[in-house]
Structure formats: structure tokens, C-alpha cells
Amino acid sequence: xxxxxxxxxxxxxxxxHAINMVKxxxxxxxxxxxxxxxxxxxAEVGEVVGAYYVESxxxxxxxxxxxxxxxxxxxxxxxxxxxxxxxxxxxxxxNECEYISATFKTIxxxxxxxxxxxxxxxxxxxxxxxxxxxxxxQNLIDTIKNKSSSRNKQLNIN
Numbered sequence: 464x465x466x467x468x469x470x471x472x473x474x475x476x477x478x479x480h481a482i483n484m485v486k487x488x489x490x491x492x493x494x495x496x497x498x499x500x501x502x503x504x505x506a507e508v509g510e511v512v513g514a515y516y517v518e519s520x521x522x523x524x525x526x527x528x529x530x531x532x533x534x535x536x537x538x539x540x541x542x543x544x545x546x547x548x549x550x551x552x553x554x555x556x557x558n559e560c561e562y563i564s565a566t567f568k569t570i571x572x573x574x575x576x577x578x579x580x581x582x583x584x585x586x587x588x589x590x591x592x593x594x595x596x597x598x599x600x601q602n603l604i605d606t607i608k609n610k611s612s613s614r615n616k617q618l619n620i621n
Contacts (some may be wrong), residue, residue: 483499484498486498508527509528510527510528510559511528512557512558513580517576518529519576521538522534522537526582527557528558531546531556534595543595544547545591545595550604550608551603551604552608556583557582558570561582564576564580566578567579568604573592577589577591
């Protein structure tokens with residue numbers, strides 16, 4: 464593709480236009496071509512305040528109001544509920560005025576995908592792989608609730 468030449472000076476065998484291509488997108492500006500983003504609706508999860516694609520699992524992590532995390536799987540176009548802040552008795556402070564920025568890291572040797580994000584000036588780290596497993600997720604919820612109830616008992620004793 465050659466967009467630098469004037470139309471009448473276009474070299475034979477080259478093209479000036481490409482279907483569904485744009486000069487950059489919201490992540491890459493000013494360099495080369497990018498595939499045009501789609502406007503096809505494939506899922507409904509509510510008001511999204513953050514969305515980040517994770518190449519290693521071909522999925523997008525969605526941060527949804529009032530405080531939920533979903534995983535959109537691109538290969539199957541399915542949405543999987545991961546967790547909500549109320550399950551753990553906390554508040555992730557999601558709001559419509561702040562777009563959630565996230566960072567991802569895979570921890571070895573078990574390929575545990577960790578998600579790091581901040582919201583409302585608080586930093587959070589969650590193990591996405593752990594929350595996808597119902598048994599591990601329930602164990603985590605039980606542990607948090609046990610620690611919180613024992614902390615409350617200690618405060619009442621003193």
C-alpha cells in the first residue's frame with residue numbers, strides 16, 4: 464500500500480486504500496496502519512469503566528459498575544463473570560468519572576494471571592486465575608471473612 468504518491472503517480476501494482484484499515488487507533492497513533500475497530504455489539508455487561516485485552520488468554524478484562532470484573536473471551540464471544548467487590552466485603556471504588564487502567568503479569572511456574580489496577584487512589588491486585596476457579600475463589604472469600612470476623616472479636620474483647 465502506498466499513500467505517499469499522488470493518485471496519478473501511483474506505481475503499478477500498489478494500492479492507495481485498504482478496506483477496514485485506519486492510520487492508528489486509540490492505542491497506536493501516528494505510525495503505520497491498524498485494523499479498524501468494530502462497532503458490532505457482542506455482549507452486554509453494564510457500564511464499562513475499563514477494558515484491557517490480555518493476549519496470552521485472548522480475552523478482554525472488563526471493569527464494570529458498580530464493582531464487578533468480567534472476562535470477555537474473543538474466541539467464543541462469551542462473557543464470564545469473575546468477581547464483584549461485595550463478594551469480598553470491600554469497595555473497589557469504580558465510578559463513571561475514572562477509567563480503570565490495569566497492568567497484567569503472569570506468575571510462574573503455574574501461569575497465574577495477576578491483574579493490578581488502581582481506583583479512587585487505591586491500588587488493587589487480584590489473581591484472575593484463582594478467581595476463575597470456583598473452589599479457590601470460595602476458599603479466598605472464606606479466609607477473608609474469617610479474618611474479618613476474628614478481627615472484630617479481638618476489638619470487642621479489648
